[in-house]
Amino acid sequence: MPANGGGSANGSAADAGSVDAVPVEGASVEGVSTDVVPVEGVSAGAVSTDAGSRGLRPYALRCDHRTTPLGIDEAAPLLGWRLASGHRGDDPTAYRVRVAERPEDLDEGGRPRWDTGRVEDPDAIGVVYAGPALTPRTRYHWRLSVWPAGPAAPAEATSWFETAFTGTPDWRASWIAHDPGPLPVMDAPTEGAHALDDHGLAPCPLLRRAFTAPAPSRARLYVSARGLYEIRLGGVRVGDAELAPGWTDYTRRVQYQTYDVTALLRDGENVLAATLADGWWSGFVGFEPRRAGAHYGAFPQLLAELHLTGADGRTTVIVTDAAWRTATGAVRHADLLMGECHDLRLAADGWELPGFDDSGWSPAVVTDADHGLLVAGVDEPVRAMAELPARTVTRTGEAVHVVDFGQNLAGRVRLSVGALPSGARVTVRHAEALDEAGRPYTANLRTAAATDVLIGDGREHTVFEPGFTYHGFRYAEISGLPELRPRDIVAVALHSDTPWAGSFDCSDPEINRLHACVEWGQRSNFVSVPTDCPQRDERLGWLADAQVFLPTAARNADVAAFFTKWLRDVEDARTPDGGFTNVAPRLTGVADEGAPGWGDAGVVIPWHLYRTYGDPRFLSRALPAMRSWIDLIRRHNPDLVWRRKVGPHFADWLAPGTPTPRAVVATAYFAHSTRLTAHAAEALGEWDTARTHHRLADDIRTVFTDRFVIFDGQSLSIEGDTQTGYLLALAFGLLPEDRVPAAARRLAELVESAGPALLTGFLGVALAAPVLDACGRADLAHALLRRTETPSWLFPLRHGATTIWERWDGWTPQTGFRAPSMNSFNHYALGSIGEWLHRGVAGLDQHPDSTGYRRLRVRPRPGALTHAHSRYESARGTAEARWERRGATLSLWVRVPPGADAEVHVPTEEPGSVRESGGDPTARGHIAPLRTEPGHAVYRVASGTYHFTATAPGPAPAATGPRVAEAPATAPATAPAQLTRVGPSEEGTP
Numbered sequence: 001m002p003a004n005g006g007g008s009a010n011g012s013a014a015d016a017g018s019v020d021a022v023p024v025e026g027a028s029v030e031g032v033s034t035d036v037v038p039v040e041g042v043s044a045g046a047v048s049t050d051a052g053s054r055g056l057r058p059y060a061l062r063c064d065h066r067t068t069p070l071g072i073d074e075a076a077p078l079l080g081w082r083l084a085s086g087h088r089g090d091d092p093t094a095y096r097v098r099v100a101e102r103p104e105d106l107d108e109g110g111r112p113r114w115d116t117g118r119v120e121d122p123d124a125i126g127v128v129y130a131g132p133a134l135t136p137r138t139r140y141h142w143r144l145s146v147w148p149a150g151p152a153a154p155a156e157a158t159s160w161f162e163t164a165f166t167g168t169p170d171w172r173a174s175w176i177a178h179d180p181g182p183l184p185v186m187d188a189p190t191e192g193a194h195a196l197d198d199h200g201l202a203p204c205p206l207l208r209r210a211f212t213a214p215a216p217s218r219a220r221l222y223v224s225a226r227g228l229y230e231i232r233l234g235g236v237r238v239g240d241a242e243l244a245p246g247w248t249d250y251t252r253r254v255q256y257q258t259y260d261v262t263a264l265l266r267d268g269e270n271v272l273a274a275t276l277a278d279g280w281w282s283g284f285v286g287f288e289p290r291r292a293g294a295h296y297g298a299f300p301q302l303l304a305e306l307h308l309t310g311a312d313g314r315t316t317v318i319v320t321d322a323a324w325r326t327a328t329g330a331v332r333h334a335d336l337l338m339g340e341c342h343d344l345r346l347a348a349d350g351w352e353l354p355g356f357d358d359s360g361w362s363p364a365v366v367t368d369a370d371h372g373l374l375v376a377g378v379d380e381p382v383r384a385m386a387e388l389p390a391r392t393v394t395r396t397g398e399a400v401h402v403v404d405f406g407q408n409l410a411g412r413v414r415l416s417v418g419a420l421p422s423g424a425r426v427t428v429r430h431a432e433a434l435d436e437a438g439r440p441y442t443a444n445l446r447t448a449a450a451t452d453v454l455i456g457d458g459r460e461h462t463v464f465e466p467g468f469t470y471h472g473f474r475y476a477e478i479s480g481l482p483e484l485r486p487r488d489i490v491a492v493a494l495h496s497d498t499p500w501a502g503s504f505d506c507s508d509p510e511i512n513r514l515h516a517c518v519e520w521g522q523r524s525n526f527v528s529v530p531t532d533c534p535q536r537d538e539r540l541g542w543l544a545d546a547q548v549f550l551p552t553a554a555r556n557a558d559v560a561a562f563f564t565k566w567l568r569d570v571e572d573a574r575t576p577d578g579g580f581t582n583v584a585p586r587l588t589g590v591a592d593e594g595a596p597g598w599g600d601a602g603v604v605i606p607w608h609l610y611r612t613y614g615d616p617r618f619l620s621r622a623l624p625a626m627r628s629w630i631d632l633i634r635r636h637n638p639d640l641v642w643r644r645k646v647g648p649h650f651a652d653w654l655a656p657g658t659p660t661p662r663a664v665v666a667t668a669y670f671a672h673s674t675r676l677t678a679h680a681a682e683a684l685g686e687w688d689t690a691r692t693h694h695r696l697a698d699d700i701r702t703v704f705t706d707r708f709v710i711f712d713g714q715s716l717s718i719e720g721d722t723q724t725g726y727l728l729a730l731a732f733g734l735l736p737e738d739r740v741p742a743a744a745r746r747l748a749e750l751v752e753s754a755g756p757a758l759l760t761g762f763l764g765v766a767l768a769a770p771v772l773d774a775c776g777r778a779d780l781a782h783a784l785l786r787r788t789e790t791p792s793w794l795f796p797l798r799h800g801a802t803t804i805w806e807r808w809d810g811w812t813p814q815t816g817f818r819a820p821s822m823n824s825f826n827h828y829a830l831g832s833i834g835e836w837l838h839r840g841v842a843g844l845d846q847h848p849d850s851t852g853y854r855r856l857r858v859r860p861r862p863g864a865l866t867h868a869h870s871r872y873e874s875a876r877g878t879a880e881a882r883w884e885r886r887g888a889t890l891s892l893w894v895r896v897p898p899g900a901d902a903e904v905h906v907p908t909e910e911p912g913s914v915r916e917s918g919g920d921p922t923a924r925g926h927i928a929p930l931r932t933e934p935g936h937a938v939y940r941v942a943s944g945t946y947h948f949t950a951t952a953p954g955p956a957p958a959a960t961g962p963r964v965a966e967a968p969a970t971a972p973a974t975a976p977a978q979l980t981r982v983g984p985s986e987e988g989t990p
Contacts, residue, residue, distance in 0.1 A: 054086030056148040056898055060873070061159035063142075065560035065613070066380060067499075071164035071222070071258025073376040075134065078615060080126030081144050081157065082877040083898040088926045088944030091898050094120045096145040096154070097127050101135075106143040106158065113140070118147070122899060125614060125852055125876050136166045137220060137307065164222060164258045164376045171371040173319035175226065176364040177301045178205030178276070178326040196341065196453065201278065201333035204468065206351055207302055207364055208273040209324045213316055215267050216308040224256035224374065227300025228279035228334075228468050233264040233272055235353045241381035242494050243336075243470065246528040246565075247280040249585040250296040252572040255377040255565075256303070265308065272318060273352035276300035277334040277468035284337040286587050287446065287537045293335075295587055301367050303374075324364035327351075334468035337448040337537050342464060344457035345422060379565040380497035382528055384411070388493065390486040396438060400477065401484040405491040408432055408474040408803040408826045410524035410534035412452070414465040416488045417481065420456025426464070426480035428452040430473035432535055432825040433811070440477045443820035448537040470494050472524060472535025472826050474802065495523045498557040499873075504837050506868035511785065514793050515837055521804045521828035522553055529566055529585065533806065533824035540583040540590065541569065543601035544653070545829045548766040550608050552834035555872060560613045563605065567618070570602055571625060578628030582647060593647035594629075596666035597763045602629055603673040607680055613875045614852020619680045623689075626677040630693065633670050640703040642666035650762075652724045656791050656808055657759025660728075661720040664708050665763065668728035671700040675733070683851075704734045716742035723750050724764030730775065731767045744775035756783045757791055766832035773840050773861060781840065782863035785833065793833060804831035842870030843892075844881035847903060853879060856902035858894050859936065862953070876900050883907070890952040896943045903930065904939045908950035911937035915949045 060082040063069050079097055096119065098105075100112040114131025134140065139162040145154035165171060180202070221238060223231055224245045231238045238259050245255040277283070278300055284293040306318040330347040334340040350356045391406035403413075413428055420426065430450040431440030442450070450471045454464040476491075478484055504515045525531045529541035530549075546566070553559050566584065573586035580599035581592050594602075606622035609615070636645035643663055652660045678693035708719040709729070716739055718725040726747035729735050735743055751758070751772070758768055769781040788794045791808030799811060806827035811817050839845035843860030846853050853874035860868065860883045869882040877897025884891045896902045906914050911932045914921055921927045926942035935953055 055152065055155065056083060056085045056087075056090045056092060056146060057155040058083055058144050058146050058157040059877075061142075061144060061157050063159070063161035064378065065558070065564065065615075066378075068160055070162050070260060071220075071256075071376050072161060072378070073164050073166050074378075075166065076129050077161065078126050078128050078617065079142055079144075080615075080875070081146075082125070082873070082875070083146065084877050085148075085898045085943065088946075089942040090148055091122055091943055092124070092146045093122050093149050094118050094147040095124050095127070097142060098145075099129065099131060099140050099142045101138060101140060103141045103158070106141055118145075123854060125899070128617075134163050134166070136163055136170055138163050162258070164256070165374070171305065171374065172317060173303050173305045174321050174369045175301045175303050175367045176207065176320045176322070176324055176326075177299055177367050178207065178328065179362045179365045196332075197449070198333045198341065199284070199335065199338045199449065201283070201335055201338065202299065203328035204331035204334050205276045205300065205326055206273070206329050206348060207276065207320075207324050207326045208271055208351060208356070208358060208361075209318065209320075210269055210271050210354065210356075210358075211318050212269050213265070213308055213318075214310065215265050216262065216316075217311045218309040219260070219262045219265050220307045221259045221261045221272075221304065222256055222307070223259070223274075223302075223304040224254055225274075225276055225279075225281075225300060225302050226250060226254065226297050227281040227283075228277040229274050229300075229302060230467055231272070231274040231304065232352045233261050233306075234266060234270055235273075236264050238264070240383055242384060243279065243382045243468070243528060246377065246379075246381060247585055248569060249572045250281055250373070252373065253375050253568065254373045256374055257377055257381065261306070269354040271352060271354050271356070272304070272306060274302050274304070275329075275331065275467075276302055277331070279336060279468065280585075283335045284448075284537065286540055286590055288587070288590060289447075291588070292447070292537075320364070322363055322366050325358040325361040326364045327358070327361040331468070334466065336469055336539070337450070338469075339449050339451040339453070339471070340466035340469045341453040341455070342466075343455040344420075344459065344462065345455065347457070377565070378568075379561040382494055383497045384492050385495055385497065385523070386493040387414075388491040390489050390491075393484055393486050393489075394438065396477070399482050400479045401481065402434070402438065402440070403476045403478060403484070403486075403489055405474055405476070406802070407491075407520060408472070408524070408801075409491060409493045409520060410470055410472050410527055410826070411492045411494040412466050412470055413476050414463065414490050414492055415454070415478070417454065417456070417462045417464060419460050420454070420458070420462060422456055422458040424456040424480065426454040426456075426478065428454075428464075429477040429479075430471040430535075431475045431477070432473060433817075434475060440475055441817065444817070444823045444825075445535055446537045446821065448535065450535065465492070470527065470534070472533060472824075493523060494527065496526045496528060496562055498526060498559050498562050500556065501558045501873040502555045502838065503871045504834075504842060504869065506837075506841060507866040508786070510794055510797060511837070511841075511865075513797050514785075515834060517797065517801060517803050518552060518828070518831035518834040519556055520802060521826055521831045522549070522556055524803060524826050525828050526553070526557075526559075526562060529569060530562075532829075533827045535826060536824060540587065541566065541585060542583050542598070543570065543580065543594070544582075544598040544650070544762055545827075547597075547601035547604045548762055548832045549828050550605055551766070552828075552832050554608070554612045555835055555838045555870075558873065560609065560615065563609055564618075567606060567609075567622065570605075571621075574602075574625060574628075578625070578632045579645070580625070580629055593645070595647040595649050596642060596651075596662075596669045598650065599629060599647070600669045600673045602626065603676050603680075607676045610680070610683065611846070611851050612853075614854070616683060619684055623677070623680050623684060623686070626673070626680060627689065627693075630670075630674050630677055630696070634696070637670075640667070640670070640700045641707055642670040652722075652761035652763045654807055655722075655724060655759060655761030655764065657754070658720065658722050660722040660724040660764070661708075664719055664725050665728065667700065667704050667708070668732055668734060671697055671704060671734055672728075672732040674700060701734050704729070705736065705739075709735065709739070711739050711742065714742065716746055718743070718746075721746075721750070723747060723754075723758065723768070724760045726750070727760065727764050727767040727771050730771045740775075744777070747775070748772070748777050748780060751780055751784070755787060755789070756780055757787055757789070758784055759791065762829045765830050766835075769833060769836040769840060773836070778840065778861040778863065781836065782861070785841075786864075793830070801825065804828055806830075838870040838872070841865065842868040842881050843883065843905070844870040844872060844879060846874075852876060853897070854900055856896055856900060857905070858892070858902055859905035860892065860907055862890070862907055871895075874900075885952050888952055890950055892948040892950075894941065894946045894948070896941060896945075898943045900943055902941050904941055904946070904948065905933075905936040906939070906948045906950050907935060907953050908937055909935060909953050910951040913949075913951040917947050918949075921948070
């Protein structure tokens, strides 16, 4: 089995209390299992003041989607905010933003660098800086004032951001590297079976520079690496970034980070010291056997500048150059896939401290002084985000123990070791699963060794924690220790620090566990880039995986900054003919030419980010590439059936049923991407581009219907007759309105006849529940959600899964493990059901006509559940929906942030029974009845919190039989071609 025992993480149940709770500035919802210990000090919040304890107030001020970023090089950053209020209809009417170098210049009578003045804009949630050019390496303070209606004074909040370098001429440092000197002599191995496999990797370089300077009033360290770095000042680690500077295509872009190190400097001698590792630059990456590593370079290099500003304003700069000294130490090799080895006998004790004698070290080698590719990091780095204690420790042999942490994760272990004799070895092997003998199952890691080694030096106590690798694992086998206590070992979870923004809870513990699996899959695979899996020799940024999972990811966490960075990777990876690739950052030889559904992520992702965060820069940056992608497909497929220039054409990857014809998949995505490109152009006011692409999308739709659809007036068939074929056609609006009911009926028949079950792969799975729901078959969506046989979401959970599997049947009692060549147990694509848990089960959604959650749609689909709750920190503020069914009464609590409104669908068959806060809703302020529809009474509400009650709907209909609504009960917005769209929320017009 892939996991012995069912010890999964608990669901991230949100507080079931009143929705009147006020958001706490700087707080985040991590949603981890109850025995995970969050690491403190990984985020900072803005300082806020408000004009009254319960009135309108701003919070969560951000610059380019980050809280108080230290070191940006964006010339015109976006200054954004969220709003909260304890009153209904307490919406903003105007805002004012002031930016200044000195905090006092933000006050009335001050001299700010930029002042918008009062701007009458009730919809604003941000403004792009438009003042005089920002000065490099400068801190700017900014103040937001927000006016409510009436004569009240504005509420205010203050934050800051800091610029870094704004041009390459400002850099003075050189890239430096370790000089290995003469090659070491070669002796034959003498340790036999205990010989250490270094995989051909070199020891990690140590680089140091001692300098003398008075303690400054301000000190900033700007640092990057070709490879990975950890840097210390005065023996103290600088910052908490892991695997820095992160993964980019280093031939196109190299990120650097900025650190405030003022408190680490002291009068007299100081030492700046760095350890380097190969990382993505020169280590093993991907699975291409002909080029397994060194994709970008042969050895790691460091670049750093330390700027010391004294009280008199004068600045001293310490740079990486030939004056640095270099050697190697205890870290004998470190690789992201292979693992890390520490030989304590070779440690250079005190090398990072003043007074160390480095006369025996070599001068650093200056490799070049090219600064042209340097850019400031635009996202939060990978950090150590949680610690998980050992659940069980089992002795499996002499000095061999297997540790179960109860959760599949991406990270490393921290091991406390007692006296370890000199030369004695402790080996840590990582695995997602155990075999039948209770030993680590590692066949599915392929060539990734995932092994860390500690070699002792006789000291009494050692803490071993690798710093330049990470593994995907639930289990660790520890060899070489006679005794191992649970308190001696913890798992440290690493992932990009995307602030947790959402929570979900319902009455079914298994669905809560499913949501926890989805969350942990996201954490495990958001490591600098959105990877496919964290364990085997791959870990690549596959575009399709990211595009199908993004709607779920964005409901779990604030991923705006994370995807801002990765979309630059997607842009950098584009092919010379204008195409998108399949992975980003690009690796030569890894399926360069974008496949349908994979390359289309370059269109789908910017559109969804725009709708989620209301930032049009996602579209303006991407639109030229969107157009090039559509032009490329059309150029090679003039008949508008996408058969050429399809790359490896993965189709509906890993679908267990009959394959969907590749031309059906491709042409559906061609139409979809073309339509979204038209919507993007409309949002940006590029009307000619919009009209051209709407016409083309209409033409592709017509071709799709003519070539692949047979309709006799009653029944309809799409070529291949697969679930995914109908899902694509319905979700992407490819059918004339009069054919939608027939297609919906056929889709329902296929789902029901399969179990009911899904027979879809990566592309179809995200569409299933939303499309069935929009077609009036929420009962079928619930049946799929609660199915426990394979293929289903709950089957893996009942067999110990704590993350989403790559395959529906990665392990079964009958067949055991599937082929290890492709069988990950931590792969988020099939976890795209997570979005429907929020927008379908709990009912918290954005209206199809909305961007940035300006208008919510709350429409719960209770099914057989008795309660559900979704809470989300949207771009405007906290949005929430919670419902509960007790006996004959259904209660629905709704929270709408200031500046937004909501369309609320109260589930009931008796509209006259609806009450709000105990009274007639039509007599309440800020509530307007809209209509009744089968199973719901619909109201428009202003911002604020509401408590509706009504006679509960009847029992959920059985998920069998041919019942299908003749038209979708709630269809997304009508497209320009007057087609009724059914499917995911990103299909609406802007």
